Amino acid sequence: MTLTEEEVKQVKEQLFNQIENLPDEQRDVAMGQINSMNAEQLEEFLVKNNLIKGGSCIFCSIASGETPSYKIAENKEAIAVLDINPLSHGQILIILKQHKPAEDSPEAMKLAQESAKLLKTKLKADEVKTESSNVQGHGIINVIPLYKDKKLERKKAEDKELYELQQILTKQEEKKPVEQEKKQIKEVKVEDLPKAPRRIP
Numbered sequence: 001m002t003l004t005e006e007e008v009k010q011v012k013e014q015l016f017n018q019i020e021n022l023p024d025e026q027r028d029v030a031m032g033q034i035n036s037m038n039a040e041q042l043e044e045f046l047v048k049n050n051l052i053k054g055g056s057c058i059f060c061s062i063a064s065g066e067t068p069s070y071k072i073a074e075n076k077e078a079i080a081v082l083d084i085n086p087l088s089h090g091q092i093l094i095i096l097k098q099h100k101p102a103e104d105s106p107e108a109m110k111l112a113q114e115s116a117k118l119l120k121t122k123l124k125a126d127e128v129k130t131e132s133s134n135v136q137g138h139g140i141i142n143v144i145p146l147y148k149d150k151k152l153e154r155k156k157a158e159d160k161e162l163y164e165l166q167q168i169l170t171k172q173e174e175k176k177p178v179e180q181e182k183k184q185i186k187e188v189k190v191e192d193l194p195k196a197p198r199r200i201p
């Protein structure tokens with residue numbers, strides 16, 4: 001969504017009213033800034049300052065819980081949810097709770113790494129690729145599990161599959177006592193033995 005020309009005019013007028021009581025100098029600076037903003041910048045400014053809700057931002061909506069999702073984990077800055085159109089089985093999407101770039105959030109990066117680990121241990125992914133991007137200013141990190149012999153192919157995941165994945169990925173492991181690793185002596189085959197140099201009689 002981008003503001004229409006008419007909306008831009010209205011919003012700018014509202015902002016001018018709000019800064020009316022600022023000291024002259026500050027007001028002039030603010031006015032200049034407001035005037036120089038194009039529709040996109042203006043919208044971003046409004047969303048950032050919570051003056052309008054990022055109504056068009058699907059990630060804000062998921063982060064706030066307005067749009068339901070299959071949540072796997074969260075920390076204070078980000079949530080981890082299952083991608084409903086994954087490139088591979090179990091792809092996780094890290095979504096910042098605030099509408100800001102992913103690079104600004106070490107906590108989101110941390111959650112991405114934890115999610116990657118989860119995909120390796122619970123889904124036996126051979127490797128996990130993480131890619132951060134900003135969709136209209138909202139930071140997300142794709143955590144994509146890679147499996148041997150499986151190509152990446154985007155397709156819609158069934159609700160049943162997502163539900164099961166959520167169960168698997170959020171299940172707490174019971175702590176088992178650490179078992180002593182048993183030393184196993186492999187069967188030694190005769191042909192594996194080092195060959196002694198042939199003796200000449």
Ligand SMILES: [Zn+2]
Pocket residue numbers: 054057058059060061098099100137138
């Ligand atoms: Zn957003």
